[in-house]
Amino acid sequence: EIKFSDLYGIDDAINTLKSSVIYPIQCPEDFEMFGISPPKGILIYGPPGVGKTSICCALAYETGFNLITIEGSSIRSKVVGESEKSISKLFAAARENSPFNFIIISDRNLITKRGSSNTSENSGDRIIASFLTEMDGIYSKKSIGYQKTELLIIGATSHPDKIDSAILRPGRLDELVYISPPDINARREILKGKLRNIQHSLSSNEIDIIADKTEYFSGIDKNIKNDAIN
CATH class of the missing domain: 1.10.8 (Helicase, Ruva Protein; domain 3)
Structure with missing residues (x-):
């Protein structure tokens, strides 16, 4: 178990997550009152070793929610259609275990730019398409506060420039949290x-x-x- 208090030197990132994730969970009525929508997904980025994975674990602890990590080895398949099925099953299982889950995409290669796949079957492009479909289906049009949602997607990467631009559009990973090298x-x-x-x-x-x-x-x-x- 990792808490925010166990992390040092990344106060700016922690404060951003408190205001954008924890506060909407604790005080959803404030967001509904003013019609403010909290982020539907978060991208945490920064150089290797600055604490991206740790801060995700701490966020799950502070909120008391489940944490599901998606690794490439559990998704990728050479069989056409199997990767998409794996993604669909993972999201379905996460919904069944609600009230709330964080899904962490820690493998940058799973959401890398389309067209960069070296495989003949373009599995990378199909994986991106599956993630986009699942992300767009998470939030209903009427949802404002997190209490009406099932999942929050969090991406963690050292190379945000290599992530497919569609993943970063509003309504998907639309909150960017940078963790800088420690001064x-x-x-x-x-x-x-x-x-x-x-x-x-x-x-x-x-x-x-x-x-x-x-x-x-x-x-x-x-x-x-x-x-x-x-």
Whole structure:
């Protein structure tokens, strides 16, 4: 289990998710009162190792909802039509397990630009078409607050430029959340967080020095903690 409080140095992304996802869930009447529609899908993007998958897991924990991860190995098939059937079955199963699920598409190749498939049967293009069909069917025209929906789609990628543009249109993954590489302040918070439950003798000044010297490290780098301890 991962909570928002377990994540360090990505406060901007966390605050965005709180306002765009958690608040509409907790106070749907405010959104309905003003006719404001929360995002129907979210794309979390940023360099490798900045915490995209972790923040998805934390979001599921904070809301108490189920988390379903779609991996390419569970979808792709050389048999024509099988990939589409797998996607349809996955979404159907997710709906049956409502009231609410997050579906995480963590494999960027599943939603890559159409026409880039190297296979003769163009399975990549058909997979995209299936995802678009399922996404468009999630929300009814009358739905405003999340309490009237079944699913929220979240994409996580290090290469947003390679995702098919139709996936990013309004009504699909229409909320973009960027997680940047940690700056010195974020690295300082990461260090303090990772060292919180570890016995060490580092002073605040020494932690500042380490934060300054780990410019190209991301939050997932074990070396950022190892360097601090050593």
